[in-house]
Amino acid sequence: MDRPADIVCDTLVVGGGAAGVAAAAELCRAGLTVELAEQRPALGGAYYRQPAGRAAGMQAGDRRARQWSRLEDELRRAAVTPRLRHVFLGVDTDGLVLLDDRNGGRVRTVRTRAVIVAVGAVERVLPRPGWQLDGVVTAGGLQMLIKETGEAPRGDIVIAGNGPLAVALAADLARLGRPPVAVVEAGDPLARPLAALRMAAFPGLVAEAAAHLVRVRAAGTPWLRGSRLTSISREDGRLLASIEDRNGATRRIRADTVALHDGIRPNDFGLPATARGEPFVLRAGDCREALGVGAAEADGRAAAREAVALLTGTAPRRHAPEVSRQRRAQAVLGALFKPVRDDGGLAALPDETVLCRCEGRTVGQLRAMLTEPDPVGPREIKLNGRFGMGSCQGRFCADNVQALIAAARPGTVAGPLSRDRWPARPVLIAALAAEEETREE
């Protein structure tokens, strides 16, 4: 309460991807003092993830790489020294921002007037029977691993889900000489000519996608469009993925790694609500709206300008044409990759499907709670059902639990399961405990 903060600054930017770096540079230009916190050992975020240590890693394509080096230069000129390996935990009731400094092994308190949270999106992964097995990863997670290490996991890889990232990952794997054995895609972009036409307005994206597809084709990887991975089991030490095509025919593919991906979504897990008083809390980039790297820089700058307006008492205005353009692009991509058939979604999952992987809670256990005569609310479901009570704090299940609640109770709006209480990430007690014990007496 009365202890001084470890760090004092006008503004704090959390997240060193394109959005965060652009925001930090912009704030500096406005004459404010800026701190930039990044949880990884290097800046870059998800898209510009840098190789770890001495690994070769894998870099973004040329056009994008120029953007990153420009942003890095700008940050250098602004003389912002990022605090690396500083994990954002949240804002406490005294208005202090808490950063878990993994270098120093201490939680640092920051007294600041405005916080721009730019921590990136959350990858969506829909539950399927067997998705909790070892060897099942997220496609985004696998892509990060490749960017950091320049290596793919051993054995056969299947990528499954929905959206353009699967093809991008397949292309990355092909570049490493390790193309996946199959890419399973719920949509069928080649059968959406209208959406494809509208893509012409975004030549950069088209060029990128074409390059990926050519590479995947050349590697001989089958792109199973209009198909879904319905379940995963373990057999003889390997994974067995069941794939159902648009006609309902099932085939099985053996693999050592299954990478799942069902799109990305904004991130509000454990993040503080947008605040109207000091410290102001704003969001930027994919964590505000999942529009991808194309919008990140513009959105970061827009958030910075908004923060400056709030701090100087002028009317905040968020105007960013590039963000609007990328929003249109994402809408077209969504139409292009629209799943070819409705499989009933979560409602069709068998009872034994694990819903919350941290606590091992199943779809059936949730359904049982929802059919009780007493209509239990979301918080009761969370606490007593232990959904979203594990270490990930609902990052991977809160959405799905909410969707199932809504499906079971048509017409009602289920309250949120996640919460905005710190710590947003588990934190070592040694780092969080005060250095000196305070005794009263």
Added chain:
Amino acid sequence: MVVVGAGIVGAATCYFLSQRGFRVRLIEASAPASAASGAADGAVSVASKRPGPMMTAALAGIALYRQLERDGLFAGLFKSRPTMMVAENEKEAEKLVEHSAALAGEGMRLRHLEGGALRQHLPGVAPHVRLAVEVGEEGHAIGYEIVRRLIAASGVTVERGVAVTGLAPKSDGKTVTAVRTARGAVEADHVVIAAGGGSAALLGLPDATRPRKGQLVVTERSPALAASLPGSLMSCRYLLSKDAIRAASAETGRRFGLVIDPLRTGQFLIGSTREEREDTGNDHDAVSRLLASAVKLMPALAHLRAIRVFAGVRTATRDGLPIVGRMPDIENLLVATGFEGDGICLGPLVGREIARLVAGETTELDLTPFAPGRFEPRSLVA
């Protein structure tokens, strides 16, 4: 019957009334266990009590948990474990010796541990701990789980999100006929107010209770470390803290008690502060100090990660005793609130006793010390 409040006391009252065949409506402003019952440390314990009515009540409360566990109602929800009261310095050791003598005087079974025996029994506690007193036959229960079980067993459908705005007294002022809610009046033969911090205003006892916040921390699972601790560790500071709270000079202060409780899940629950405020936020200052004391007492905790912090608001009373019983001069209005940090321990017991009062029976526990008449009521009719 109308019970106002679906915390542990209201849920238990509802359960025991239903068991007797009464038709009960359980009205809740928010959701079951949404306030203190859902953010409590879960101690079902007598260890920190002094001889007197609260100790008597706590002993009866623990006995009822055991009975309900045997009967199946609380099966799997009550973790039987001792409380290990530990002294970390001379002053605390003196306090602990004095306190344990008082407990022993009440016939409680205690075990004193020092030196080698202490190290052997509690390998995880820091070397500077000089004395531990084991208070056996206690336990731990998670408030929201107990509330859920009680409500399910009652067979009632909780009327969620219905705030009670007042009571409708008869013109003579000697009975109430209904409770007023945003959705209209709900008539009742008997009304039980178990609305925690919201009770006093409904009853016209505006200054009888006050909020007292506590902040707590939950760790990740560590089954091996949790198994190495035979019971909860309670710093004797808890006793000092309680003393200090009683002193008028400490009214605005923030006090730190410390209990480290190994849970069924292999997680640890670490609590808590006593703060004269009613928000449920968490601040770094309080949490970091709490954890510093926890690590000092049990160094291996430093290697675990905290996954969640939360805060609950206890309903405390001016004299430190709960308010339980019939309202003076209003024959069909009963109250049960003001349990401060003892709601989980006493909730089921009080529910049973309230049901007895409603049925016109003599209570098993002497409720005289908790009588609402000790506070000056303001007329409900006014």
